[in-house]
Structure formats: C-alpha cells, structure tokens
Amino acid sequence: MADWFVSSRTLAAIRRFLKGRAEQAYLVGGYLRDGLLGRASLDLDVVVTGDASNLARGLADALRGAFYPLDPERDVGRIVLRRRGRTYLVDLAALRGQDIEEDLATRDFTLNALARDLQRGGELIDPHGGQHDIRDRVIRALSPTVFQDDPIRLLRAVRLAAELGFRIEWATQERMRADASALANTSTERIRDELALLLALDAAPHLGALDELGILGVALPELADTSLREHGLRSVAALARILADAPTAGRTAQSKAWSRTRQHLQGEIAGGRSILVVLKWVALLHGTAFAAPEHPPRSATRLKVLEESLRRLNLSNREVELGTHAVRALTQAWALLAEYTARHLYRAFGEAREAGLEALFLALADEWSAREGPPEAGEEASWKDRLRRLGEILSRYWARDPVIFPPQLVSGEDLMRELGLAAGPRLGQLLAQIEEATAEGRLRTRREALAWAARRARQRN
Structure with missing residues (x-):
C-alpha cells in the first residue's frame, strides 16, 4: 500500500509538472501491467515527445530527486527518488516513431505494450492484446525479431515468468531457442543484472528453463560444459532446499540462529545484490574451480579460474572475495559437516575468513547436489541430520563461540x-x-x- 501511495503521489506531481507544456507524455509498461495484476510497483516508465533528457532534469528538480543520463543515445533519463527509506525510479524516454502506437510496437512482450495518456487520462492503449495475455498469464513476444533486436529479452522473458508466475507461450519459446546465440553479443553488465534479478527469486526451476532453451550456456560461457552446468543447477536447487527445510520460526536457539542467518543472507553486499544472490552465483559457477584435474583441490590456479569467472561478470571485489573464500574453504566445510569436532569447526571458519556461513551452505548444497534421482533409503534422515548440525553451527556462530572466534592469548x-x-x-x-x-x-x-x-x-x- 505504501508503494502504491508513493507512486500515485509521484504521478500526480508529474502531471502538475507537465501541465501547460507542449510535450505529450504517456505512462507505459510495467507499472500498468503490475496495476492490472494488483501488484505494487516501485518504478515508473514514461514516454514523452520532445527532449526527454532535458524534461527529466527539470522533473528531477521538481520532485527533489537525482537525475542520471541512463541512455543518451536513445534520449533516456532516469530520476531516482528516495521516499520513506525506499528507492523509486522514474525513467523518461523519447517517443520512438510517429505516435504512441508505433512506440508500443517496438516493445518486447504484449504484456508490456500498454500505455495511458498522462495528461488526458482515458482508456488504456493496448493495440497488441496485452490485457488478454495478462489475464491468461502468458508471456508472448511482440514480433518475430524481438530477441534479435535486443537479445537481453531472452533472459527477461524467463525472469518475468519467474517473477509473475506466468508461462511463456510455445511460439515465443521457439523463437528463444532459435535466437539464443544472439545473447553472446550483449554486454556482460546487462546479462549480470538480468540474471541477478532472476537469482533473487526462486531461481532453480527457471535457470533450468534457461538451460532447456539453450540460453544458459550462452549467458555464462563458463557453463558450456553440460556436466558443469548440471552440477551448478543442482547446487542452486539444493541451496533453495536448505532454506526451505530449515526452521522458520520458534524460540529455540537454532530457530533464532536460522532467522538471523536468513536476514544476513538477504543483506545487500554490492550493486543492490544480496549475499544470497552472490551465493547462488557461486553455487552455479563453483564447479569451474574443480574442472582442471591437473591442479590439486583448493589450489591457487583452480581458485583463479573461479575468480576470473566472477570478475568477468563485473562483480564487486567484496562479491568476488566472498565467493573465492567460500570455495577455498569447501574441503574444511565438508569435513566439519561429516565430523563435528572443535578442530574442524575452527579450521572451516578460519579458512573461509568472513565467508564461513557461505562456505557451509555451499558445502551442504554441493554435497547434496552430487545425488541424482529420488532419495534412497536413509538419505532423508541424513539430510535432516545435516540440517540439525548446520543449525547447531549457526547457533554457535551467532553466539560468537570461542571455538569459532578464539581469544588472542598472545601477540x-x-x-x-x-x-x-x-x-x-x-x-x-x-x-x-x-x-x-x-x-x-x-x-x-x-x-x-x-x-x-x-x-x-x-x-x-
């Protein structure tokens, strides 16, 4: 409700700013789509006739926001508003074509090809049946060349399916398979950002969809090898299972430790990405550190392979260090999960440095991802034992147990x-x-x- 209230006030302020001006302005895309679905939206997309960037600068001043030139070549400006501890985005883009109908024809999917005149109001402009597809919960490409025109839409289609709970219609899936290779021409930053949005959701089944469509190995060439890709997908799924099966409420020390750990994993590390998103990146890619059998486990060369994969995505130094430290400590974390001793507990956290929790999650996910097919007799009990052990370790970590954080007796x-x-x-x-x-x-x-x-x-x- 608060998001709707802020967005509504922002729209009213935009209308006041535009009053009496020659430019025409249309609200387009995701805000309208989300409104039809009864979802709050933090972002507004506005198409205007005339100089969009200049208009955005003036509007930013009127709204007491910050202006950023998002895409100068296409005349797109962004206004960043901070209200009630939240960040809201208003993007102003120049109209493409002679009128709003021509502009909507250039968009990605029918559910996003919606517009409403900001000054005059009136009926929703929907020339491509977007409302019908929203009712049917379908993602449909707007044109046969939609993915060739902008290959990042290959990832966006799957991300929207995950975010909205929609299905991608068959003809659109076929176009995605045919055009998957075009994604190789897209900037690493755009691929990173779109995949990060997907990883913030229930990612495992939708990463599997990307794989089935032939897109995942193009987006992440490190996973071109089928066995590496499958292991990474199973590891991400195992991470999700750990968090799903762990206690979610209660007054016990373990329940409180799990709650605090979830909060920790949801904390932002860089670029709006959470620690959990980075952990999923590492789960997906960590097999690259073990793909060179000529190098010993945990060797600098193997870790360098993983580090290069993470740096290729232009992740921050903090994210790269978190990932490499967690993988470096995998052997000790496996040993701790198998044999719960003070020595293993100390060594696992000592090896991982500040990535101790992440190393344990990755170790359990990696261990469980090695299993294929339905659980065998006794495996479910083994899984529950592992979760209990992990819960005990989390309790000791948050209590700053002296085995994990030993006092310095001498210098x-x-x-x-x-x-x-x-x-x-x-x-x-x-x-x-x-x-x-x-x-x-x-x-x-x-x-x-x-x-x-x-x-x-x-x-x-």
Whole structure:
C-alpha cells in the first residue's frame, strides 16, 4: 500500500509538472501491467515527445530527486527518488516513431505494450492484446525479431515468468531457442543484472528453463560444459532446499540462529545484490574451480579460474572475495559437516575468513547436489541430520563461540619479546597454531600459550 501511495503521489506531481507544456507524455509498461495484476510497483516508465533528457532534469528538480543520463543515445533519463527509506525510479524516454502506437510496437512482450495518456487520462492503449495475455498469464513476444533486436529479452522473458508466475507461450519459446546465440553479443553488465534479478527469486526451476532453451550456456560461457552446468543447477536447487527445510520460526536457539542467518543472507553486499544472490552465483559457477584435474583441490590456479569467472561478470571485489573464500574453504566445510569436532569447526571458519556461513551452505548444497534421482533409503534422515548440525553451527556462530572466534592469548610482539623469536613466516605459523590450540580448549591463558610456544620453539631448534 505504501508503494502504491508513493507512486500515485509521484504521478500526480508529474502531471502538475507537465501541465501547460507542449510535450505529450504517456505512462507505459510495467507499472500498468503490475496495476492490472494488483501488484505494487516501485518504478515508473514514461514516454514523452520532445527532449526527454532535458524534461527529466527539470522533473528531477521538481520532485527533489537525482537525475542520471541512463541512455543518451536513445534520449533516456532516469530520476531516482528516495521516499520513506525506499528507492523509486522514474525513467523518461523519447517517443520512438510517429505516435504512441508505433512506440508500443517496438516493445518486447504484449504484456508490456500498454500505455495511458498522462495528461488526458482515458482508456488504456493496448493495440497488441496485452490485457488478454495478462489475464491468461502468458508471456508472448511482440514480433518475430524481438530477441534479435535486443537479445537481453531472452533472459527477461524467463525472469518475468519467474517473477509473475506466468508461462511463456510455445511460439515465443521457439523463437528463444532459435535466437539464443544472439545473447553472446550483449554486454556482460546487462546479462549480470538480468540474471541477478532472476537469482533473487526462486531461481532453480527457471535457470533450468534457461538451460532447456539453450540460453544458459550462452549467458555464462563458463557453463558450456553440460556436466558443469548440471552440477551448478543442482547446487542452486539444493541451496533453495536448505532454506526451505530449515526452521522458520520458534524460540529455540537454532530457530533464532536460522532467522538471523536468513536476514544476513538477504543483506545487500554490492550493486543492490544480496549475499544470497552472490551465493547462488557461486553455487552455479563453483564447479569451474574443480574442472582442471591437473591442479590439486583448493589450489591457487583452480581458485583463479573461479575468480576470473566472477570478475568477468563485473562483480564487486567484496562479491568476488566472498565467493573465492567460500570455495577455498569447501574441503574444511565438508569435513566439519561429516565430523563435528572443535578442530574442524575452527579450521572451516578460519579458512573461509568472513565467508564461513557461505562456505557451509555451499558445502551442504554441493554435497547434496552430487545425488541424482529420488532419495534412497536413509538419505532423508541424513539430510535432516545435516540440517540439525548446520543449525547447531549457526547457533554457535551467532553466539560468537570461542571455538569459532578464539581469544588472542598472545601477540607476535609477545613471542618476539618473551622468546626471542624473529619476525617471519615461522612466527606466523606459531601464532596460527596457538590460535587453533586455543580454539580446541588446550590453551586458556597467556602463560599457557607462552609455555606451549616455548616448547614448540625448542623442538624446532
């Protein structure tokens, strides 16, 4: 309701701004579609006659928003409004063609080829049967060349199907198969952004649809190999199952830990993308780090392959580091899920650095994705045991358990001063060993740590 209220007030302000001006303006596309579906929309798309960018600058000032030149070549300007802690977008684009009907004929799908005159109001302009397809919950391409004209529409069709719960009609699917290779000519950033929107939804079945249509391997050439693609798809599906089967409410420590973990995963990391979206990227692509058998597991070369895949998508440094750290810790995370000991708990989180939770989710998803076909006898019980173990670990993580976050009993300066050790790799190794012994409960005080380090130093000499 709040989104509808803000959008309605914004529309009223736009109408006041346009009053008495020569330009004609039409509300088009997604806002009208969502209104017919009873859905709130954060974004407005407006088509205008005349200079759209100049008009957008003036409108941004009137609305106390920020103006950005979204697409200068096509004369498209964007206004960013921040209201009540939310971000709303208003895009103004120059009319394409002689009139609004010609403009609508250039759009992607019938359900988006809708318009309403902003100044005069009146009936919905719907020359291509968009309202009928919305009622039937169908996504239909507007023309035979719709995907050749802009190949990003191949991804958008599937994303809209996921977002709206619609089906893609058969003829449109056939065009998508025929034109899938055209996506290779689309910028990486546009592919990243459209796939990120899909990954924010219930992605697994719709990624499968992209694969079945021959689009996924073009969008992500790292997944051109069928076995890598199938493993990635199963891993994303397993991630979804972890979150679906885990407790959603309750007063137990585990229920609270799961709730806090869900909030953590939904937190934004960069570019409007959540940690969970990045985790799905990594689940989809992490097989590339294991696709070179000539290199040992967790080797720098293998991790470099994954890092290059994530950087090719122009993900941020934080996103790339989260992904590579999680994959680097997979072996330790697998060991922890198989054998729940203090040593494995410490090593898994130590190896993953700040990506410990993500490494555990990825490890369980990867382990479960290796299973093909229906569950065998005993596998469901094994799955529940794994979830319980993961819940226990999450509880300990959020409680800042000293095994995961061991206290620092001594510093490097302490060891150099008290034991006469020199700075260097050996000192770093000794500090790491002290921290692990502390995590396991074998060392509890500074005195014990110094005595333990002295014995190790003497043995070394």
